Amino acid sequence: MTSNRLLLIIEDDAAFSRTLARSFERRGYTVICAANLEQAKALLQEHTPNYAVVDLQLHGHTSGLSCVQMLHNHDAAMLIVVLTGFASIGTAVEAIKLGACQYLAKPSNTDDIEAAFGHVAGSAEIELTNRVSSIKTLEWERIHEVLTETNFNISEAARRLGMHRRTLARKLEKQRVK
Template sequence: MTETRLLMIVEDDEAFAHTLKRSFERRGYRVLLADSHDALQALLAEGHQPGFAVVDLKLGGASGLTCVQTLRATDDEMRIVVLTGFASIATAVEAIKLGASYYLAKPSNTDDIEAAFARDDGDPDAPVDGRQTSIKTVEWEHIHQTLVETGFNISESARRLGMHRRTLARKLEKRRLT
């Protein structure tokens, strides 16, 4: 049976994970931490059945999307929020397709995450403005889509994008958000 106030945080940044853990514990959640897909699977194998999960999109060199898929397979009703410093349309779409309830870009706080857990429906009144997309944004989204397609393999992504691996690595460093 799913524990309604049990929260699984899958985050490889230890300091950030512990900060989130303490904040959610003050709100009455029981919190489990995993820093990888393997650690998540081990906790689930122990019989833990969280009602909520926060998953970082990029776990070291791996994708958090596999964690989303694993969590969704465990419980179809679980509220899963993907939290990332590498936000893009491509990964947002993939996260939702794989079962995430919501997708938040860092920096986000406990209030933002808890509000995302509470949201059941989309917002039809969300503004649909004709925002101008810069070339840098289009480039970033193309890079991110390629990263998703290659499972965040930098070398293969660079090859597909027709750029040197170091060039891609520098671009990724510049866009990194904490």
């Protein structure tokens, strides 16, 4: 199946996936959905999407970064947008290195995602700030850097960070971007 506007959504939240799919279908996209890496691989056997929306943290703390890498290896021209409720500089950088064209924090709507597909090239006109990162921000970024290194394995990340697993889980729940 080929279409100029074939979109693959990799999202484990079925309700959000359905809502996003309907919204894109109303905009003229043909949408296929997968809940995990394996389902996405199976869909790529029959389809070649032009666009993809990937949730960063899939069920079971599986990293959407693996999906981004697999999609980019499948078709380097595919425009991939990563959505996350756990935004950090570390995961944003990794997503872009692995082939994503944009990285958006949830909540993001169809307008935001479609605009991200259209804004692939970087811009040197972005205004720089003099704001110094707070200790909490630095801690949050370090936690997400280690989570990315451990493929979102909470126990291993807690061990590497030198903290109890429950402490790490509480920090993640407390700082969750909604």
